[in-house]
Amino acid sequence: MSEFDIVNKSYPQIDGLNKATGKTEFVSDLVLPNMLYGRVLRSPYAHARIDHIDISKAKSLRGVKAVITYDDTPRIKFGPRSEDWTILADGKVRFYGDEVAAVAAVDEDIAEEALDLIKVEYTELPAVFDPVEAMKPDAPLVHENKENNLAAEFKIEAGDVDQDLKNSYFVYKDRFYTNQVYQAYLEPMGALASVDLSGRITLWTGTQIPNMMRITYAKALGISLDKLRVIVPDYGGGFGAKMENNVHLITIVLAQKAGQPVKLINTRFDDFVGGNPRVAMYIDIKLGVTKDGFITGKDVHIVGTNGARTVYAPVIVATACYRPDSLYRFKSVRAIGHTVYTNTVPTSCFRGFGNSQMTFVLESALDMIAEELNIDPAELRLKNGIGENEVSIHGWKITSNGLKDCVLLATKKANWNQKRKKRKFFRGIGLACCNHVSGNRAFAREFDGGAGIVRIGRDGNVTVYYGESDMGQGQKTVFAQIVAERLGVPLDIITVEQVDTDISPFGMGSFATRGTLMGGNGVLKAAEDAFKQLAAVAADMLQAPPDEVECKKGKFFLKSSPQKSVSFKEVAEMATFKRAGAPVVGVGFYKPPTELPDPKTKYGNISPAYPFGCHIAEVEVDPDTGQITVTDYVAANDIGRAINPMAVEGQIQGGVAQGLGWTLMENMALDDKGKLINPDFLDYVIPCVMDVPEIKPILVEPVDPEGPYGAKGIGEPALNPVMAAITNAIYNATGIRIKELPITAEKMLKKLKEMKNKIK
Amino acid sequence: MKIPLTITVNGERYDLEIKPNRTLLDLLREDLGLTGTKKGCGLGECGSCTVLLDGEPVKSCLILALQANGKEVLTIEGLGKGKPDPLQIAFVEKGAVQCGFCTPGMIMTAKALLNKNPQPNDLEIKEAIAGNLCRCTGYNKIVEAIKSCAASTKR
């Protein structure tokens, strides 16, 4: 039997029934009195000068309450990482979909009609879409002041790579390409904004980083931080995308101008062309091994697409440069990453954050090396995998580590040994591993950690305030479980409040697979504080010293004589009486023992805990059509102790389905003018139920010393190994390795034909 | 120009005047305040707006409200009589709900299936919901949830 009452048990989401009955109000469902509807006019060109904008007709349309262009904005340059943003285009558009003007009207039809009435004269400029092309000396410049279109350069080096590669028995060299894909959350981005009489703004939006976004936006609006309040209602998925985006700021400026609340929700088209999709990367790798399969050195060069302004691409490219260096015992590593401006939609975070791109490359390379050395791919991983309590080449302190168990359990469940031996025509099985972080000290801007507030009122009900963001993954439920466990109360008396920057702790947000560990520790510490206050009251009531009392299942009792008890509710009531009505408020925080990486060497410990994983895919390739079907999938993930095993399984299955879509189906395709040609779900196809096999999760649960009740994160490592697991299986099935994602049926068929011709 | 419309939604009759280009989805969400039905694309490509029109699952973003004149609409809010439908409970308990944005449409589609075919097999379930996208769950638990309701009707 579990030593816990509430954690480490599968519970449905605490607000699940509200969602299933349609009661939950998502951002796009919110309505305020006098609310207007906003729409954005976007650039039809990838690169053009704006010669003239005429908004007079749009303004005079009945029902239109505000029309704005750059001149109506505060005209401040800003950006989360680089000040290359403006709210609405300043004389120039830099990508197909760039925001030019916006309207607010009494209904959506009128807003739409008003957009048609805005006349913009453009002069088209030469444009560049590919980051390698954009680095060439004669390439058009996306920003006049950014030489060679370089947004950022990242370098990292440890050990003597040249020497190690020279001394290697075999060096695998190749170039890979990971394409641009769209997060495709089901609720498009958007916001509701309202301005009060004092000019103070309230913004309701689905954001993964409410507090950091607020800082960026206050700067953009030229206001002090206290003039902006951000509230995060329930929202329909994020997967990395829902961070800073101009659509929110446009909503605010419209509301200011109209003097009425404005709701602006992207149409699906707007979301495709104006969202923040994954950073596409060219990745060159050299990977050396000894004769008996020990990895020596790794040399990498990455060129990544920034898009027309900087969201988070530079940090994502940097992550690709070095994160998997802490998966294996490398002797030496070196990487250079260039993040390059292009006249394409600004790129940003998508589950995996660069590690997924590089894991695809590294795990493909290892598969080729295993073949070259005639070593089983699983054995190769076990041989090189970093172990428990080891320090990686960049100084990451790996504590709990279930990598080895992941490989052993996954191979066993998938019947790996037998299936690898018995080859079947056009059927294959492939494996890939991954590591990740639970928080990223190098990304969090000012500090890392988490905090919480736990309030218990006279009625004995518990309200939890947190500062991260539940984008649907079930964070609120996990936090409720942690608090319930610590207080010793049933789950159903816990409410978790939406994040509101006026009330909630200053959380860094939901990214870097950090929510459970950072935010979870924050609310755990807060619950501890509340518990102590209540225990003192209970001790009085039970006439015993405070450390003699314990609480379980909603009852305080004496450890020595459990039959002497008093209910949690009675204690809460007494506490309120004794304190003249003051509720019990527990406040707590967690500061992780991380070390900010050295700016030059990048040596440091960026996360308090590191999750690992090993996935195995089985595929079937149709030789006549090239169609690839994933027939079976085993996903073993080291997640520390699972707070909610069912939620973890859901994360794994969702992550694998997303990886499957990326590997086989999804691609944002541009025409030769840089226009996205598939901005809808008919042409940009994401997996439907028919495309996804049964995904069998295996939870590997080494208790992590830093995690709340031993938990680590799962969001991103659920996806990281998928691309290589599938492509390695395709290689096993056909002997064909396609190094550019996605591997569509068309691409596969072409390669199959080429192979056939060769054999003839 | 506005046109009269008589429609029954979740058992309640409405006599309205609407713009002829109003979609059934916008009618439900904007005019009747029934925001349980979601708008994921507005183009008939995601299924999050699925409701039952005279018992048939339809993508309400593709239907003009006037096409529903004189008909009966069932939305997620009207499902279950006073208490949640077994499908709603199963979705929650089986972990088929993550962000929940696809959930109402998914449940309505599943409801139509079970109305017609109370004991569908796996393939029939999958075929029924093939037009409903979910980006969070990988569908495994959704199929499981629907299946669990099929089994319970059998008993």
Ligand code: FES
């Ligand atoms: S909103 Fe109707 S199908 Fe997407």
Ligand code: FES
């Ligand atoms: S639960 Fe989020 S889209 Fe299905």
